[in-house]
Amino acid sequence: MKRAIVLLLLFSLCFAGEAWKVDTGAGVDTQPLVFGSRIITGTTDGKVYAVEPPFIKWSYSVDGALVCDPVSFGSSIIVATENKVYALDQYGGLQWETELPGIRAVAASDKIYVADDNGIQALNSDGTLSWNFMPGMEEDDNSPSTLSHPITAPLATPNYLVFGYGDYIYAVRTTGTFFWKKEIGHTWDAPPTLSANTLYLGTSEGILYGLDMLNGNVKSATNLFEQISTTPVVNLGQVIVGTSANHVYAISDNEVEWEAEVDGRVTHKMFLSTSPGSNVLYLTTTKSLYALDTYNGSILFKHAFLDWPSPPNMFNADVIVGTEEGRLYGIDSSKACSILYPEMDEQLSDAEITVKGLSYSAYGTPSTEIRIGEGEWIPVEGIRWSYDMDTSVYPYGVLDVECRVSDSTGIETEPYTKISVVHIEGTAEEIMTVFYPSSVRANTEFQIAVVDSSGAPISGVELTAGGQEFQGDGNITVSLPPGIQEVEVARPGYQTESFTIDSKDEPTLAYITGILFIIGLAAYVYFLFIRKEKKKKTIIEEKH
Incomplete structure (x- = not known):
């Protein structure tokens, strides 16, 4: 089995090529929509914006926060709040609005499909109701009045609508008639993917299914043992998914081709760029934007945000991402520089350290320079570069470390990648990185790995959890009682790490x-x- 494991160290940080940004005044947590020459985005305070970077062309106020990603339907922009669906024209004018209870998601193909508290509502182009489907209607002599489970975000194709309900996945024809259903377990609130008549979707139990679109029969099933949190992406024979346990997996023929570790749960939609000569997967976690090489899962660049980023999209050559802090960013996808060590806000005493980083260019091998404080730009070599730095020659206090790249198209523009560290007197505590599962079986042994900033195992580590104490060198064998357990990992000379693990009982x-x-x-x-x-x-x- 071909299996490449790529550990994207949790301390990596990059402000990769920020091309532009727009202040939206409130959080953006939905995937921006590219609509012609404009970007459509909505905010948590009920505003819809049309952006032509870096300018806002128009805005429209709705009755609350957007509950799902904006979608396009012909010449209309469709957005939804908890109780209303709106259709806007390209100039920001209202075409129509329709009230519906408890809206969760919207999709569009031949009609506009809304998942709400009463099932699936199919709306015509003028907002009137074409038909309704509620799970349970497929049973003879059964007319359910309420739903016992929420409906997940649907996939809309020209012929079928597919969505999750409880432990079942449903397929309904776009005429409103029931097609089939299949019991597979709970699914995350992310639409499935249809490719070559195979429906791909992941479950909360961690199984990636491939179902026959014509009858729902299982064609493939791969257990990743982690909650799958994204819509699958199909690329050159691979099916790529992200999980809530901070991993990205590429599956081929029911085997893991490669695995990448990221710094948080992967948000529900990833974007695959298939420009000539490259296949790059863009995704966001609860902290950062990543660009991954789909061939082996290696990191190309990373951009860390101050607050939770939205799922990404692509506009011209820029990756567009909104954040909870109230900004819409355009990140240059053509070149970027990542600083892997030291970490942002890390304390550094008087010592010789090695600054480590990564450089990327879509146009050949990049040249890289770094700058420390207000000093001169210093060239460094290689895509994976390093620079030996003596901190004792710099004043105590906040110290900036920057890097920039250049290629055949020119030099990267400001703002450059920058981290700020704190140069202190005395001895600084180093940072440890802990790799652990988010959930385990109660009273069953498992391992927790603890490494330093270079990835080397740390010896003499003490771990406390569930009223018990454990020791180990790098890998600690642990067994926990049932319940949500607070875990603390400590070692003299290192900052203590704390987290929780869900220990599930029999x-x-x-x-x-x-x-x-x-x-x-x-x-x-x-x-x-x-x-x-x-x-x-x-x-x-x-x-x-």
Whole structure:
């Protein structure tokens, strides 16, 4: 099995090629929509903006925060709040609005499809209702009045609509008639992907399914043992997904081709750029924007944000991302510089350290320079570069470290990649990186890995969790009691790390009690009715 594991160290940081930014005044947590020559985005304070970088061309106020990504439908822009769907024209004028209860997501193909508290609503181009489908309607003589589970974000194709409901995935024809359903387990609130008549989707249990679009039969199933949090991306025979356990996986023929570790849960939509000569996957986590090489999963660049970034999209040569802090960014995708060590805000005492980084260019091998403080630009060599720095020659206090790249198209423009470290007197505590699962089986042994800034195992580590103490050198074997467990990892000379792990129990007492109750009830019915009837029949026969 071909399997390349790429550890994208959690301390890496990059402000890769910021081309422009626009202040939106409030958070942007939905994927921006590219609509002709403009970018459409919505905010948490109920504003819809049309942006021609770096200018806002128009805005429109709706009745609350956008609950899902904007979509296009012909010449219309469709946005939704919790209780209304709006259609806007290219100039920001209202075409129509429709009230619906508890809207969760919108998709569009031949119609506009809305997932809400009453199931799926199919809207015509003027906002009127074409048809409604509620899970359970497919059963004979069944007209459900309410939903017991929320409907996940749907996939809309010219012929079918696919969505998740409880443990089932549903396929409905675009005429509104039921097609099929398949029990696969809970799915994350991200639409499936359809490729060559195969429907790809991931479950909360961590299984990536490939289903036959014509009947729902399972064609493939790969268990990643982590909650899949994204819409799958299909690329050159690979199916790529992100998880809530900080990983990205590329699957081919039910095997993991490569695996990349990132610094947070991967948000629900990734973007694949297939420009000539390159296949680059852009994704965001709860902290950063990543660009990954789809051939082997290696990092090309990373851009860290002050607040949670939205799913990315592409506008011309810029990757566009919104943030919770209220900005829309355009990140230059053609070249970038990443500083891998030291970390932002890290404390450095008087010592010789090695600054490490990564350079990227879409136009050949880049040249890289770094600058420390207000000093001169210093050339460094290689795509994976390093520079030996003596901190003792610099004043105490905040110290900036910058890097920039140049290629055949010219030099990178400001603002450059920059981190700020703190030069202190005395001895500074180093930073440790801890690799751990987000959930485990209770009372079952598993391992937690602890490494330093260079990736080397740290010896003499002490770990406390669930009222227990554990020790280890680099890898610590741990077993936890049931429940959400607070974990603390400590070692003299290093900053202490704390986190939680969900230790899941075997079947609970309530579950076992329920089973015993059913068995007892069955026994009671048997002895009270069935056996009594048999006994009665026997007595009657004896009398005759």
